[in-house]
Each structure stands twice: as structure tokens, then as C-alpha cells.
Amino acid sequence: MGPGCVCDPTTADDAFTPADAASQQCVLPCPTVEIEVNNTPTATDDLVQVQSVHPPGRPIVNCRIRAISSCPMAATIVLTNPDGRLRFPGSGDRTCSVTVPNDGSWVPFRISGETGSQAIGDAVIQAHCNTADGELKGQKALTVFWFDQPQINIAAGGQYALSGGRYTVTGANAVNYSAQARIRPAGVDCSAPQVRNLRIGILQTALASVVGRITWGNPAVRWRAGVAAGTTIRVPSQYRRTINLPTSSNDSEATVAPLYDQPGKGATLSANSLKPPVGCAGGGAATSYDTPANPAPATYTLPIRDAAAAEVADVDWQLTSVTVEPSFDTYVVVFNTASNEFSALRRRGWRVNVNSSAAGAQRAAPDAADAAVTANPLTAAPYGNDIVNQAANQVTAPVDAAVTTTFTK
């Protein structure tokens, strides 16, 4: 506030001097104001995305306000949102006080979406003079867009079988994903900057567990040349490789993280793994798939040494069973391809608990239905397979060191 400004003091009884003008609240009639959402006069981008609960996050939209009627001095404008759908922009910021210059220049402020709109333009920013209940000097209607009907569908695919040295599903996938959500309210312009980079995608957490066991047994000996007849050796009767995921982790790879899959990347699985929301052009179900599998070499071999450390034989254990045992939480998310930020909308668990020596069809088992998200999906590296492939998480050892088989040449 400049010297010489004529305004009423906040308390009529107080003596007013020009020196006080810089520090005292002015209650001059405020100018009429104009507000632009997303810093444009365009109505179609008067949008803000609703807050994310999992993970917590608030997409921010930059806005601005200016005086459009003459006023002798800058005025204090308090922004409010009576319908409660907006914040300015933190969760506790229900109002925002801005000083609007009298020269018509813009003043920035920011908003976020607290709750979704039921209709286009039902979230209103009101500009009040000096206080939240002061004279209304302008307002702006906008829309908090959100997503309903989120679905993460997981269909069990083919049966597990030993094939080519792997215990896997051949000619199909263990599970097929289909994820979708609809943008609301109806009529949101999907070409607006706040919407056009949003896609529906899939994110997956691999849960801590033993993810597989490969067991070899029925040892057979191959004696080295020159070993004397009557030589006797003992070997473990069974050998097992146990693969462990000690901590839950994001089931992803660097090129597609934080999602499980993205099209056009180095580790892409499905070209349809990101889709616009239903309600936008091209909207539909994002799809991908997964087939957790274990290498299953038919034979495990080790040399045998005598007490003098000379190699006298090789022993081959034959594959007797392989298990695949991982568990997952899979999410349908809204993903911003520009910022890499996401919001989880719905989750569904699934697991594989298959055994090559078990009877009956061996398939993945998805949960019967999807469910509300109750925890934040994991996103940080290292990713699931990187952890599993660390030497510390793969133990190859006798099943029971005390149980041995004896061979005599």
C-alpha cells in the first residue's frame, strides 16, 4: 500500500497516520476480480484432478486473479470454496488470501481437488473482499474430475507344465490383466492439459515369500577314469534350490517403472498396457499379462572328491519337482505419463501355488473380486526380479544333509 492511500482503518476509533498505512489492513471497497484456472481464459481447462489417497498426493493447478475494475490501491481478496471440493492447495488450506494490485496485473494462486464434482462446474472459487465473508467480488466455476467404476480384472490363463527346462505356462499366460476406470463427471474435456496425459495402467507389488523351489533327487554316479573298484562315496539324496523374495517390492523394471507395464519401452509386455479412461477418446481397458516361472534344469550335477581332494566321480540328481509360489497385489491406477505420478484406484490379489509333481490342473489363482486400496503400492527399486536374482536370495543345498545315498564302484 503506497503512501497517501486513503482508506479506512480496521478500527474506526484508531488514529490513522500515513506511517500506519503500510502495516494496517485496508477495508476499502475491493475491485471486481477475474479468475483464470490453469492460467488461461479457456473454459475447457477449468479442471483439477481429485486428490490421490494411495499414495497421498494432490495434483496442483496454477490459477491467477486480477482486478478488472478501478481501485485506488491494492486490495486483499480472500478466496473461498463453499462447496468444499477444492483446497488452496494443501489439505488444510480452505481459504487463500491474496493481495490484488490495482494495476490489473495477475496474482498467482494454486488449487487442488479435495472431492470430486457431481456436475461440470460445481466447484466454485469465490473471491471475497478482505475476509472470507466479505463482499463477493468475483467467482469462478470449475470441475474436480475423478474416476469411478475402477476395475482390475485378473483372469487365470493356461496350465503350468515343464517345458524346455522351465516350469511355466506355454502358449498362454499365467494371468491376463484388464484394468479400466471412467472419468467423471460426464463432459470433462479430455484434451485439457490436466487430463490429456492421464492413462489407466497397472501397477503390481510382489509380496515377500518363497517364490519357488526346485528339487532334484534320485542321484546317479558317473565314476571318473582310474577310480579303483570298491571305492565308496556318499552323496546327499536330494538337492534343492530355494528362491526367496525377502521383502515385498515393486514388480517392475527400470524402463517401465513405476508401472508394471508401459507400451513402447524397453521392457514392454503389452502395447495396450496404458489406455485413456473410459469417457475419453480411445478409452477402454488397459491390458497386460504375467507368467511367473522357474528355471527347471532336468539335472543338477556336482563333482565328488575323496578325502585326498581328488575328484573321483560326478553325481547327477534328476529333477523331481518344481514349484512356483509367488503372490501379488495388482492395482488399477491413474498414471500421468508426463510426471510419472499415479493414484491407485482398486487392487486385487493373486497367487501362484503350483507344483510339477502335484495332480490336477496347476494354475494361477486370482482373488474372486477386486477391493478397495488400503495401502500404498510399492514403487522404489530394486524391483522384484532383481531382488530374487541376488545370490543371497537363492539357496542351493541338500534338502537334508543327514540323508545320503551311498555308491560303491
Added chain:
Amino acid sequence: MLPYQVPPPQNAEIVLLHDSRAVHDTAAVSLAAYAGASWVVATVKPGPNSGKATTPGAYVRGDTGQVVTPPERVQAVLIKEGTWQVVAGASIPGSYRWTEPLEQKRVLTPEDRYSPFIHGGTVLFRPAPQIKRLDDLGPVTLLFSDWAQEVAPALAFVQNRPTVFGDKLGPWEERELTPLLSGHNRLLAVCALRSLQAAGRLPPEAERVYLDRSAGQLASIVMYLMLAGPGVTEALAGQALDAARSTRDPARRSPLHLGAYAASIFGDPAAQTRAHAVLEALTAR
């Protein structure tokens, strides 16, 4: 003719996987990756330990049955070792030995599905003085063994026309490619078909006619391309399905079945769906 003398007769599952990878690899072969370079077609004979798992440095004390492992934690690995005999190309016989970690993978590679270095086969690769890992061989293409003699003329053709199978298909390339479809070199025919299909220069009905006129392994590869090749359209897949439905000769179903099966293994989910429809049609009779 014994088409699969190498690898030697094995169980039916291994033969099917071998043939499926050969269909995939031939359908996807990049002749430009070999033309002008040192290349060899060789029959690979795996050693007795190839395909076995072991833990390097570990051993069993025969007197106690105790397993002794190296002090540093070592992962179990897969052994690949053996020798090769040259069938075509300028190289001398060689040997290979490397190990690979037993890894969890997001996507299985063709080598994971069927390894000629474990089970044998006829492969096209670029020989190297020292072979310590698979990548030292450059791109490895598993071929049907009786296609080996078609490699040299195919590579000579490409060397003289380096852009003929390129990404851009102009009128000149199209004129060059079309006669290859009816030529005697099946490798060139496959590459020409793939390029024309990718560019949308071959009507689905014409490709169906080409499938009907193809025989044996070539028919398998044409079926594969119609289901899982570049530029597949629903119309093209429909022609493949119609071909399967209208095939009355049991002997004719076998190559179509192989091509569709390979597409179900190596194709993306959409190709898998198309392949399953063809397989169902072939087995419904």
C-alpha cells in the same frame, strides 16, 4: 528326407519346441545382420553336461557326504557346452562353453524356450575367436536343417541390395520383393513376405493364396507370419483361420498346426488369441 537329423531324435516335446523356434527365428531373421560379415551355419552338438545345473566351485566330499561350497556365495548356473560342425560359411569347427545364471525373467527369450546349445540344432551365427557367452555369437538363428544351403545365396542377394528388406518399402523394393515369393530360395521368400506384409502391400486374400500354395516348413512360417508377423490385420488373421478351417488333408494340417503353435508361444497376447483360434479349428476336425 529326414528333416531333423540334427538334433538327433529326442522326445516329441523337444522336437516340437525345436521346430517352433525354427519357425519363429526364420520368420524373424534379419539377413542384413549377417550379410557382409563373417557368418557360419553349423550343426551344434551339445556336450554331455550341457543343460545341467551346477554350482561353480562346489563339490561333495565323498567320504562324508558333506557339500563344500565356495566361501563367497555362488549361485547355481546352467551349463552350455559342446561343439559345432560347419555346414555352410567360412569357418572351422569350434567349441563353446559358458554358464548362465538361473534367473527369474519377466519375459522368456526364444533361447529360454529352446536352446540349440542344450538340445542341438542347425544355427546361423557369427563366429568369434573366443566364445564365453551367448552374445559372442551375435544374433543366433535356429534353422530347419535342410534350409542351411539357402543361406549363402540369400546373403549374397542381400549384400547386393542392402536396402531391399529395409523399413521403407518403395516401388523399387516392391518390384524386387514380389518375384522372391515365387523363387526357389525360401529364406528370401520369407523375408520378402514379411516386408510386404509389414508394409501392407500384399492383400490378405493374396497371402492366403500364397499360404495355400506353400508346403512343409514354409507353410508353417507363412502361417506364423499371418498370425504373429508385422502388420497383421484382422482380415489377414481371418484368412489364416479360414485356411485352417478349410484344410481337409490331414497331412496339410501338420505344418499349419506348427505355425500356429509357434505363434502361440512367441506371439504377443493378441497373436496368442489368433493362434488359439487356428489351433482349435485344426483340432476340431
